[in-house]
Amino acid sequence: MMPTRVRPVAPEFYVTSGFGNRSGGFHWGTDFGRNGGSGGQPVFAAQGGSVVMVGPASGFGQWVVLDHPTADGSGTTVYGHVIPEVRQGQRVVAGQRIARINPDSNTNGGVAPHLHFEVHRYVWVQPGPDRLDPVLWLASSAPPATGGTPVGQLQADVTLLSPNDDGPRNPANCTLAIVHTDEGDPNGPIEDLLGWLKQERAQASYTLLVGRDGRIGRSNDDNYVPWAAGSPANERGLHLCFKGRASQSRAEWLAQGRQLDAGARVLRDWRDRYGIPLVKLSGAQMRAGQKGVGGHVDTVDAWHSTDHTDPGPGFPWDVLLAKAAGNTTPEEGFLMALSHEQQQRIFTELTQKLPSRSKYRTNDEPVDTLAGMVLNIDARIHEESTEREALNGVKSAIDLVRREAGRGDAGAQAVLAKINGGK
Known part of the structure; x- marks a missing residue:
């Protein structure tokens, strides 16, 4: 039985231009290409x-447009820059070959060979709200009969593509995964940052970003060069921005378990998809052409294209890379299994100044909690110590009265009588 929705190209194809804002205007479809050239490759319904x-x-050379009845899933799909292999009025099934990609730029609309694929909610119309993001539409699709693994890139929770880019590239040639912080409100939603980067006046963009809530946002397709760290870091790297600040301490970062999990998922995808190893690099190693992971600050050390210091000295590279590799320690695993609220409570206890817990404290002035936890792990320890000291003092005084009374001291004998209840 044929699947109801199929990707229009073979598994080795990847997205070369996504749906959304581009430097040349809004792109109303998704382009697919492959290493080694796309000309002559089959296209499927x-x-x-x-x-x-x-x-x-116009603009495509030739195209094929399919209308899909409700029983087939509804809507309309468009296949551009192709040589058609079907005729008007013909019935096709999902996954059936309908065209091949035109290899000749002189007759395919003047572009490098690729498939331009569009999805319309109802019928074909000029640009407008009824055009859908094809990558999202294809999220649950099956590969064509050629088999293989899914094409494309990591699916983000929110996508708002930025027009701030230096054009297309092959992400398989990227050697670096570069980590940034946005220096804005660490607790702000990723939509705010994506919305800012979507404006040309921002003059900046990343590939992906992660919020404290663990959601992933896409600012550029993997195959587009973002404006993140200057050249050549922009061209050589895939760029991941954490909502946060370079001034954050290690403890502050470790309290953001969901954000670190999301960042690790991105780095793991880039390792598996593009072969970027989960190895922390210095600027000198980047400059020498090694492959791996580093921060914006490391690109500054390597090429001096910018003057940024993110993600900061407190950034937990060891934990992030261990999580990406699936090698977290039991302690880290315990912390990351806690809820966000529980992690915040532990963070507060370990880093913020609080009063002593002892009921014998002389004031409510804050103390360094780490020192306070050592001195008052349980307030009872301090209280017991104070009470024992007082009791020892009383016992010593009574022993002294008894000794003096035994020597015939009348005053001591009177005090001892009161201690003994007048007996």
């Missing part, structure tokens, strides 16, 4: 339906 338009089309 993404859903069952009928061929409603086929042949010459």
